[in-house]
Amino acid sequence: MADRLPPVTEWPDYNTQPLGADPLKQDVNAMYNKGDICFLVICTALCWQITPAIGFLYAGMHRRKSALTMVFQSLFCACAVGIQFWLYGYSLYQSHTTSPVIGNLSKAVLHNVLAYPSLANSDIPDIVYACFGVTFVTCTAMILAGAMLERGRLLPSMVFLLFWTTFVYYFLAHWEWNPAGWLAKLGVMDFAGSGPVHIASGFGALAWALMLGRRKDPYQESHHPKLPHFKPHNPVLVAIGTILIWFGWLAFNGGSTANLSIRSVYAIVNTNLSACGGGISWVILEYIHTKRFSIVGFSSGIISGLVGITPAAGFVPVYTSTLIGWLTSVGCFYVTKYKYLIGVDEGLDIFAIHGVGGVIGDVMTGFFAAPFVPSLDGVTSASPGGWYAQNWKQMGYQLAAALTCASWSFFISCFLLFVIDKIPGLHIRASEEAELQGLDQKYFFDCEDDIFGTGRSMGGSLMGQVPIEPARTTPLPEVEQKKD
Numbered sequence: 292m293a294d295r296l297p298p299v300t301e302w303p304d305y306n307t308q309p310l311g312a313d314p315l316k317q318d319v320n321a322m323y324n325k326g327d328i329c330f331l332v333i334c335t336a337l338c339w340q341i342t343p344a345i346g347f348l349y350a351g352m353h354r355r356k357s358a359l360t361m362v363f364q365s366l367f368c369a370c371a372v373g374i375q376f377w378l379y380g381y382s383l384y385q386s387h388t389t390s391p392v393i394g395n396l397s398k399a400v401l402h403n404v405l406a407y408p409s410l411a412n413s414d415i416p417d418i419v420y421a422c423f424g425v426t427f428v429t430c431t432a433m434i435l436a437g438a439m440l441e442r443g444r445l446l447p448s449m450v451f452l453l454f455w456t457t458f459v460y461y462f463l464a465h466w467e468w469n470p471a472g473w474l475a476k477l478g479v480m481d482f483a484g485s486g487p488v489h490i491a492s493g494f495g496a497l498a499w500a501l502m503l504g505r506r507k508d509p510y511q512e513s514h515h516p517k518l519p520h521f522k523p524h525n526p527v528l529v530a531i532g533t534i535l536i537w538f539g540w541l542a543f544n545g546g547s548t549a550n551l552s553i554r555s556v557y558a559i560v561n562t563n564l565s566a567c568g569g570g571i572s573w574v575i576l577e578y579i580h581t582k583r584f585s586i587v588g589f590s591s592g593i594i595s596g597l598v599g600i601t602p603a604a605g606f607v608p609v610y611t612s613t614l615i616g617w618l619t620s621v622g623c624f625y626v627t628k629y630k631y632l633i634g635v636d637e638g639l640d641i642f643a644i645h646g647v648g649g650v651i652g653d654v655m656t657g658f659f660a661a662p663f664v665p666s667l668d669g670v671t672s673a674s675p676g677g678w679y680a681q682n683w684k685q686m687g688y689q690l691a692a693a694l695t696c697a698s699w700s701f702f703i704s705c706f707l708l709f710v711i712d713k714i715p716g717l718h719i720r721a722s723e724e725a726e727l728q729g730l731d732q733k734y735f736f737d738c739e740d741d742i743f744g745t746g747r748s749m750g751g752s753l754m755g756q757v758p759i760e761p762a763r764t765t766p767l768p769e770v771e772q773k774k775d
Contacts, residue, residue: 298322302408305387309397311406311416319406323416327550331419334546338426341539342369345433348532351525352587352639356729357441358524359737364439367449368432372456376425377401380456384464385410385417385424391473393465410470412549412670423546428464430543431488432456437639438496442506442726445734447717454707455495459700463487467692478675479692480656480685482558483547485602485649486696493646494697498704500637502712503720507727518631520638526586533590537566540597544604554667558604561612562597565604568616569596576624591627591644595620598648602689603656606674611659619651650693657689 298321299312312319346365350358372380382398387410398404401421409420432452439448464487466472467479474486481487506519514520523529545559573592577585599619600612607615626643635642660677675682677689712719725733732738 299406305407309387309403309407311408314406319416324414324551327414328416328419330551330555331415331423331546331549334542335423335426337539337542338423338430338546339369339539341426341430341536341543342433344532344535344539345430345437346532347528348536348590349437349639351528351530351532352437352523353441354521354729355524357731358528359731359735360439360445361437363445363735364436364448365433368429368436368452371449371453372429372432373425375453375456376428380428380461381421381424383457383461384469385420386469388469389471391466391471391476393462394469409549411468412668414550414670420549423549426543427484427488428456428460431460431484431492434488434492434641434645435495435499437641438499438637439503440500440506440636440638441730442721443499443503444717444719444721445730447711447719450717451499451707451711451719454711455704458707459491459495459703460487463491463696463699466695474692474695477688477692478685479688480606480660480677481602481653481692482605482656483544483601485598485653485656486692489598489601489645489649490653490693490696491700493642493644493649494701495704496637496639496641497635497646498701499708500635500642502705502708503636505636506638507723509727515631518634519636523587529590530586533593537593537597540566540601544601548605548668550668550670552668552670554605554665554669557609557664557667560609561604561607562600564609564612565600565616565619566593566596568613569593569599569620570616572596572617572620573624576621580628591623591640592620595623595644595648598623598645599652599655601649602652603659605668606656606660606664606677608659608661608664615652615655615659618655619648622651623648646697650697653689653693654686657686660685 296316296318298318302311302322343365346362349361353361377400379396379399381401381404382396383394386394386397388394401418404417404421406416406418409415409417411420432455435455436448436452466474467481467486469475508519512521514522541559541562544562545555548555548558570589570593573588573595574584577588596616596619599615603615623644626647627640630637630640630643656677658678660680662674662676662680665671665674675685677685708719711717721730721733
């Protein structure tokens with residue numbers, strides 16, 4: 292049996308050895324707690340499924356004719372955005388740099404990413420934090436993707452998502468999560484990504500819906516007189532998506548401590564209680580206004596609670612978390628109820644729940660943050676707390692960060708969409724024919740005539756049976772034929 296490698300006893304200067312050590316000459320695992328590494332790897336697996344879960348949620352909220360497009364988009368975000376993260380994304384916000392605005396490409400293709408302590412927490416190696424971090428950007432891109440709702444072309448949407456993560460997500464992530472970022476230096480508290488994740492995707496969705504314009508409604512099927520609004524085709528799928536998101540979000544927030552500690556458990560408890568408060572709050576308000584219940588409404592309230600607690604989970608006491616979820620849900624509910632006042636057809640309420648909910652969560656973090664909670668990770672020595680701890684200026688920092696993230700995402704999104712729309716072949720809006728027919732029929736052969744179980748094929752009968760006539764459908768209204 293070969294002799295064991297000598298353990299690393301201290302880390303060299305990063306500029307001298309960015310890998311931490313030569314793994315052929317030293318044991319690079321020796322300085323790390325195996326429990327911390329195991330915890331982050333498990334959290335990564337649980338967080339990964341949030342991205343397709345959002346696809347299920349959105350598919351259920353769409354009309355049936357465009358539902359499959361959302362499932363496809365979720366897989367695209369998991370794959371293409373994941374590759375982008377490997378190519379340069381991680382480096383843009385987690386490189387060792389002094390720039391307050393954006394990182395460099397020193398960690399591109401995860402070059403120089405191995406055993407050196409991560410910037411997020413010196414308790415874990417850089418490669419483990421990179422493994423965990425990819426799940427954040429993929430689910431953020433998928434939250435945003437719902438804004439193409441039933442009338443956005445598929446190829447331009449995928450191009451936009453990749454440009455958006457480059458110029459919005461990674462900039463905001465660097466500002467808040469890299470020690471050199473200007474919002475981090477200012478003292479902004481954002482535990483698990485209200486700014487880069489929720490506020491950015493919410494205001495990006497508002498910009499996308501604005502640039503796309505309203506959906507067509509030639510049959511006057513809308514349930515709202517002033518804005519296109521159609522019933523979700525599958526509330527059960529909405530509930531399943533919500534359950535999986537809730538399940539994954541416990542790891543999303545819990546793992547953001549970047550170690551296994553009482554603080555990570557504390558963050559999980561806060562997350563769960565906030566989701567509970569958000570769901571109950573929405574159900575009560577909906578019953579007050581309609582005298583009925585709704586699975587979609589309950590799901591919206593739960594997600595509102597998850598959004599509100601995201602920046603706060605590792606900063607606030609557990610006895611405030613249900614209240615945070617409750618108040619975030621109230622705010623999101625009334626923004627959803629009166630969204631017709633701004634006249635933008637953002638039918639999945641991404642702006643209301645993630646954008647506005649993220650702003651509310653940021654502000655309440657500044658109010659309820661307690662000095663003792665961050666110290667529960669065994670690493671953070673001091674935290675100023677928030678308004679409740681008489682750190683009055685924290686509320687100003689939180690509000691400034693929220694407005695900065697919202698403005699950056701909205702205006703950069705509008706600019707990117709404007710430029711992409713002017714590129715030949717990348718106009719962002721589907722043709723009227725494709726929209727009325729349904730994006731699924733336009734883009735996926737999965738939606739061609741269903742031949743399985745009907746005894747027929749596209750060219751005739753199967754197994755000698757008589758072909759079954761397709762079901763009669765209401766003809767589409769006459770529309771101008773446009774090249775899509």
